[in-house]
Amino acid sequence: MAKPLVLMRNARTRLVLLSMVLSTAMTVAVLALVYVTANRTIAGETRSVVTAELAGLADEYQRLGVIGLLTAIERRSQDASERDALYLLTDRGGAVLAGNLVRWPPGVTAGSGWIELDLIRTESGESVPVSAASIRLPGGEGLLVGRDASARRQFDRVLLRSVGLALLAALALSLLTGWLLTRLVFSRLKDISRTAGEIVSGDLGRRIPLRGTGDEFDRMAATLNEMLDRIEELVGHLRTTSNSIAHDLRSPLSRLRQRVETLTDPDRDPDERGADGARALAEVDHLLRVFSQLTEISRAEAGLGREEFEPVDLAALARNLGEFYEPLAAETGVTLTVEAEAAPLPGHPALLAQALSNLLDNALRYAPADSRVSLTVSETDTDIVLAVRDNGPGVPEEDLSRLAEPFVTLDPSRTGGNSGLGLALVAAIARMHGGCFEAENRAPGLEARLTLPRGA
Template identity: 40%
Template sequence: MLSSVVLGLVFVTTATLIDHQTVTAINTEMAGLQDIHQRGGPGALVKALERRVAGYQGYHHVYLLATRDGEPMVGNLHHWPRVEPDSTGWLRFTVEDDTDQRRDLWPVQARVVPLASGLRLMVGRDMTERSNFAQIMEQSLAFALAAALILGILGGVVMSRNLLRRLDAVNRTAATILAGDLSGRVPVSGAGDEFDRLAANLNTMLDRIQKLIMAMRSVTDNVAHDLRSPLNRLRSRLEITLVGKPDMDEYQASLQGALEDIDTILQTFNALLSIARIEGRNATETFEPLDIAEIAEGTVELYEPVADERDQHLTFDGPGAAVAALVNGDRHLLMQTAANLVDNAIKYAPQGARIAVRVSVTDGTARLEVADDGPGIPEEHRHTVLDRFVRLEQSRHTSGTGLGLSLVAAVAELHGAVLALEDNDPGLRVVMTFVRHPQVRANA
């Protein structure tokens, strides 16, 4: 299509230029002959026309001097053309025969001027070259249009087949997933086009959906498993109390045990609801600039009595009063995260252990660490303990829901922080690095 437009512009421009040159040549020749007639009369004009007809001009120009009635006097035409000129004296006609028999049929554009002597002078130009050029351009345009049409049809067929093939791949993947196979993914051709970007986004979305569904199934299974024991104990205590004839102390012991089982169930559900709210909320909702060092120091002060009861040494090391470890986040969630990390360290570290809470700032990046010299977590289990309801064998004897580190991981993801479990040699060091937070500023 573009080639046809270009050819059309070339044709129009060239044809206009040829027409302009033709008109200029005819007017120039006509002006010269009129001047000869004015200075020398009809005789001089006749001689000039004879010379022109006999010379090279006769092969390109048409000359005819005729009487008022159209009777030819001199020129290279046998008769006056049967075409009437327009209001400006111009006419177009076709010569069927000429004096030198150069051609049988050729187009002419001419101008007619009446002379003062009563004669009529016609000067024209052979338009064969212009006609041939127009014919060639018309053929070229027709060929270009035909080629563009054929290529357009072929290109449309190829593109439509490729489009349908890519859409069929998406439909097959969707059908696979609808059939229950969540492992189906949209194939990526590697061309890097819009379909590949769409496929990559869809595959990322499917990975996320599969992860969420698997997590939901895992949560459902773990909830059923972890709640079955406290519910069975609760039922057994109530059943024994109803069947037997217990005294007041036994009643109180049974009710106390029932309350503990109910508290365990409520803690589990509260932790699950907290994680669900964290994962489903807007990341910027209720966020504000906070000093993580202030939150960590407050948490240490809160848990110092608990650590003292276990003869543990709980310390805090901050960046100093001149620097504020600012992060952009939710105060309640960050306080809950710090409390979970310190509580886990106190709970799993042995009596007399050292627990260190540190906050540092490096190149504007805040970093929170909670380290202990307890049993730690084997490297092969450090990733799995972040999942819900995961409890290692050595922690089975302690109370807990297995959701503490899951909640910490959810809060870290919400705040754009990197959570890492490292070896403290001995013990465990939990590091939370806030990679997206306001620039650290110095206090006044």
């Protein structure tokens, strides 16, 4: 008893049984309709013929009387082509006057309507099934006209046998179809399950195999693979961030500890202690900025803040930032130009402003004196592109793909409070809006682009 219960818990078994039941039920319904329709058609044709013959014989009686009717019945009874036709004419007392039946059916009243019964043929003496109708003639005679139903009953048996065979064939076909269907479905599910198991075991590079059919399973597998790519990317960022935090914050924390130790030394010169206190506060501010930026990156990667999306005029935002950064650029002899023309798109105003600010900070940091930095906002049929370009030395080609990684900076000393998180935050904000961040050497200078889809 336990084994059938285990089988019924199997989804494949249930799917096969369900397919078999549904296919069988549909087949039964169709075959039943065929059977009923065929029987009704044959019965209707028989009734029409019998009714027409009754009417014709009644006309013979009206025109020629009993003698003419007897002649007509005898002629029809002997006609080889009417071998399945049955006729019976009796007098008022029930005695047989003509026909090919032995006697009037007992218990049947002339004119009582359509009847189905077994009667005996005169010529053979055998009992035959009869479908017949009768009328009472004006002179009291009874007239019965019918058809031998043997062929019809034989047809019923053949039809029922055919229905049964068709039902068995449909049952076998539905079983085969269900098995093939479940084999297809569960083979694809097995691929997904196996891949998921390997990923759980730690192999984040595994992907669900595509079979090149382009069907729903392939499309689902492609979507899941995109999700796994994103998860692997996030896990990679998490590992990189964790390692970078351990490496990059060790130095400022060590320096901070040294500053605090000097502050507690009573023999230190008050002026030196004051300077150490200022440096300790600077280290604390730097650590707070790092943790703040890490928090912003995490929130952007998680998509937090999407509920605050609203139409953002990026052109106006760029012009406002240009006015804000223009004095800072002028202090180093850098000319900042802004060209912005684009329709509003849905986005997070504060985060988009932060992303543009980070791009401008980065460009102004590395732009040489008496050079030019440009901020442009343009649009295509599908995207809006925010680009910041400087005339600096650019970036080694091998480092371009690493610019958006956390704690990556071209300044080995990390002076000026640069923690290498600015462009990582820009890339996270771009992904939050469904876009991307790219950087490209322009010889001279570097162009950093934030591409956002119009439907972000």
